[in-house]
Amino acid sequence: MDTFQVAIAERVAEQHRHHGKSQFFWVWGALLGMTAVEVYLTYRNMQPVRMLTILMGLSLVKAALIIGYFMHMKYEVSRMKWLTMCSLVACLALMMIFFPDALRILSLGVK
C-alpha cells in the first residue's frame, strides 16, 4: 500500500473513531421504533392515500438514517455526498413519469 493509500485508510479509520458506538444503538432503536409505528398504522385501517404518504415519509427518514450513519455518508466529503445522492434522486424522480399513465389506464380499455 503506498503512502497515499495509507493516508486515506487512516482518514477513514479516524472518521469511524470520531463517533461512539452508542450512536449506532440510537439509530438502530430509532429505526425499530419507526417500524413499530408503521405496523401500528396498518392495524388502524387508515385511508390508503394518507397511510401511503405517512409510510413513504417514514421510509425516507429511515433510508436517510441508514445512508447517513450506517453507510457513513454523513462523514464523507461533500463532493461525494452531493454527487451520489443528487444523481440517485434525479434518476428515481425521472421514473415517476410513468405514474400519470398508470392513472390514465383506469379510464381506458374495454368497459
Place this chain on the structure above:
Amino acid sequence: MAATVDMPALYEPSLFGTYSKKIGMWLFLLSDSLTFGALLYAYSYGRISTPNWPTPFHSESIVNATVMTAFLLTSSLTMVLAVRAAVDGNAKAQRLWLLATMACGLGFVLLHGREWSKLIAEGLTLPVFPKLPGHEAAGEFANVAKSVPQFPATFFGLTGMHMLHVTLGVIYLGIIALRRNFIPILLLCWLGAWLGTPAYSPFHYAAHVLLLAAIVCSVILWLKPKIYDAADVEVAGLYWHFVDLVWMFIFPLVYLMSAKIL
C-alpha cells in the same frame, strides 16, 4: 519509443476523498438502486392501474414480515459493529460480528422462504413455478393469480430479487469472515437446501445459486487469495446496508399497503 522516467509515482488526490474500492461499491449500489427503483415503480404502477388489487397479507404475514424487518435492522447494527472492530484491529470481534450479521441475514431468508411457501401453497403462484401436486385451484389465492397476474409477477419479482441480494450478501460476508473455510459450509448449505426442499418448491431449483456462488468464490479465492482488511469489511458493509435500505421500502409498500387486517 517509450521513455522510462526514474521518479517516484505521483498520484492525484482522490476526487471523492476515499479509496477506490469504496467508490466502486458506491457506483454499483447506485446502479443497483435503479434496478430496485424500477421494480418498485413497476409494482406501484400495477397497483395504481388495477382497481381490484389483492390484499393477501393477513395478520400472521404482517407479524412475519415485521420480524424479518427486525432481523435486517439488527443485522445492520451488527455490521457497523463489525466495521468498527475491523478499524480498531480487533480481528476476533470483527469475525464474531460478521457471523452475527450472517445469522440475522439467514433468519431473514428462512422466514421469507416460509412466507413464499405459504403463499404458493394457497395458490398465489407464477406460471414458471412448478405445479403443486393436489392443489389445483384449491387455495385462497388461486383466483388472484388468474384475475390479477400483475400481483404475483411484481410481488415475486421484487421480493425474489431482494431475497437473492440478501443470500449473496450472506455469502459475501461469509467469504470476508471465513475466507476459503466458508466454501465447504456453502456446499453443505447447497446440498441441504437442494435435498431438503421438495421437487415442486421453487427453492429446490433456486438452491443451485449456492452451488454457483461456491464455484465463483472458489475461483476468486484461488486467483487472488488475501487476508481481508478493514477496507474490505467496510465495503462489504456498504452492500449489506443497501440490502437493508431497499427492504425499508419493500416492507411498507408491498406488505403493509396490502394488509388484510380483520
